[in-house]
Amino acid sequence: xxxxxxxxxxxxxxxxIAMFENECKITSNFLSNxxxxxxxxxxxxxxxxxxxxVVEIKQGIGGAFLKKPAEEITLLEIFKAVExxxxxxxxxxxxxxxxxxxxxxxxxxxxxxxxxxxxxxNEMKNVTLFQLLEDTKKKM
Amino acid sequence: xxxxxxxxxxxxxxxxIAMFENECKITSNFLSNxxxxxxxxxxxxxxxxxxxxVVEIKQGIGGAFLKKPAEEITLLEIFKAVExxxxxxxxxxxxxxxxxxxxxxxxxxxxxxxxxxxxxxNEMKNVTLFQLLEDTKKKM
DNA sequence: TGTTGTTGTAACAAAGAACGTTACAACTAT
DNA sequence: ATAGTTGTAACGTTCTTTGTTACAACAACA
Numbered sequence: 001x002x003x004x005x006x007x008x009x010x011x012x013x014x015x016x017i018a019m020f021e022n023e024c025k026i027t028s029n030f031l032s033n034x035x036x037x038x039x040x041x042x043x044x045x046x047x048x049x050x051x052x053x054v055v056e057i058k059q060g061i062g063g064a065f066l067k068k069p070a071e072e073i074t075l076l077e078i079f080k081a082v083e084x085x086x087x088x089x090x091x092x093x094x095x096x097x098x099x100x101x102x103x104x105x106x107x108x109x110x111x112x113x114x115x116x117x118x119x120x121x122n123e124m125k126n127v128t129l130f131q132l133l134e135d136t137k138k139k140m
Numbered sequence: 141x142x143x144x145x146x147x148x149x150x151x152x153x154x155x156x157i158a159m160f161e162n163e164c165k166i167t168s169n170f171l172s173n174x175x176x177x178x179x180x181x182x183x184x185x186x187x188x189x190x191x192x193x194v195v196e197i198k199q200g201i202g203g204a205f206l207k208k209p210a211e212e213i214t215l216l217e218i219f220k221a222v223e224x225x226x227x228x229x230x231x232x233x234x235x236x237x238x239x240x241x242x243x244x245x246x247x248x249x250x251x252x253x254x255x256x257x258x259x260x261x262n263e264m265k266n267v268t269l270f271q272l273l274e275d276t277k278k279k280m
Numbered sequence: 281t282g283t284t285g286t287t288g289t290a291a292c293a294a295a296g297a298a299c300g301t302t303a304c305a306a307c308t309a310t
Numbered sequence: 311a312t313a314g315t316t317g318t319a320a321c322g323t324t325c326t327t328t329g330t331t332a333c334a335a336c337a338a339c340a
Contacts, residue, residue, distance in 0.1 A: 001223055001297085002230040003141045004327060009232050011249060016241050027286070034239040037232060038329055043287065060337035062286040075252065083141055090142040090298090092149050092177055099174035101156050104279040108272055109151060112215065116263045123259040127252050139244040141326085144298060167315070178300055183316065200308035202315040230327090 006082040009035055010045050011132070014078060017055060018070045018133050026064045045082060052081035070133055076124035088117045146222040149175055150185050151272070154218060157195060158210045158273050166204045185222060192221035210273055216264035228257045 012035050017026050024030070028046060032039040046064060049055045054077055056067045066073070091109075095102035152175050157166050164170070168186060172179040186204060189195045194217055196207045206213070231249075235242035 001141070001143050002226060003228060005230045005232045006327090007229060008245075008249065012232070012235065012241065012245050015245065015248075016239075019241055029286090034236045034242045035232060036234040036236050036242070040289090040331090041329070044289085047288070057287075058337085059287055060285085060335080062337090086142060088143060089147060090145045092145045092152070092175060094176040095152065096174045096176050099156075100280045101152065101159055101276060102174045102176070104276050105148075105152050105155065107279055108155075108275045109148065112267050112272075116260055119259040119263040120256055123256045132248055132252075135248045136241060136244050139247055140240045146298090169315090180301070180318085181299070184318085187317070197316070198308085199316055200306080200314085202308090 003083065006045055007079055009037060009041070010049060010078050010082045011075065013042065013046060013049065013064075014054070014066075014073065014129055015132055015136060017064050017066055018129055019136065021065050025062060027062045031064075048081050049078070052077065054078070054081065066129075070130040071128055073129040074125050075127040075129075076121055078129075079121075079124055087113070088120070089113050143223065146185055147219055149177060149181070150189060150218050150222045151215065153182065153186060153189065153204075154194070154206075154213065154269055155272055155276060157204050157206055158269055159276065161205050165202060167202045171204075188221050189218070192217065194218070194221065206269075210270040211268055213269040214265050215267040215269075216261055218269075219261075219264055227253070228260070229253050 013031055016031055016034055020026060020030075028039045028042040031042045031046070035042065046055065046057060050057050054067055054073055056065045057063070058065075091106070091113075095105050097103045153171055156171055156174055160166060160170075168179045168182040171182045171186070175182065186195065186197060190197050194207055194213055196205045197203070198205075231246065231253075235245050237243045
């Protein structure tokens, strides 16, 4: 199991916008060239980022811009924009209620699973686009 | 994206063994009845748990047993037994080395991604089968 | 007003993963 | 030998991911 590459692509998109929005027009072609992926893939992901309220896209004329300061955009926001809102773990659906374990497995495990998911999300919440931008500038 | 139900099924299996191994013979049929899933699915997962060294299976005669005390078996061990060893996030493969962002995106993001994965794994490492067993007994 | 460069989206295809199922060889106590 | 198991191969179905073509809708601008 792996998260789809939508997340790393979306992060790449956000970084490019943050880095270049004042230098040139960021079109889906520009982005697809940096990411090396089909422009339609970029446009779709860009669309979800726009609906999530982190970027603004100029229709017709073209161009993408951050809708918030990079300091206020976290990895978690990007992640949630491109991943379906669903529990991280797929639970088997119909454990047998006649078995003591089957009857209780959900209530025993649900909290633990949520804790795992929270741990993951908290880690992502602590990383901002601004930090990634600084890291990128340092490595350029 | 979701982790496959193999993980919750495997945990269900481990809990059943821990709970009943001294009371009755734990066969794939017994387990499939509690979990409500095909016996072959159980046998496959039981096989990976056995290869991971957490259970022992009696061939021919049948029956599954814990190979370590429940206190020493963590959710992480169960998780790793049933999930492929691969990075949690699928990175887009060929970012453009001629773009400053494309050139550095890997080195900027890899560490952050590992931190997310570690956060998840640490959370799982802190839960033992023994704790789940106690929780189950309380709720019975 | 027509042209040009965009975005948004539908439609399709290929590949892989998840899950369920049948079938059967191999094994072991009795 | 029999009966109850496990191990595993072989399918089939469904869903997700990823890439692709095609084209309508849109907005600046000559």
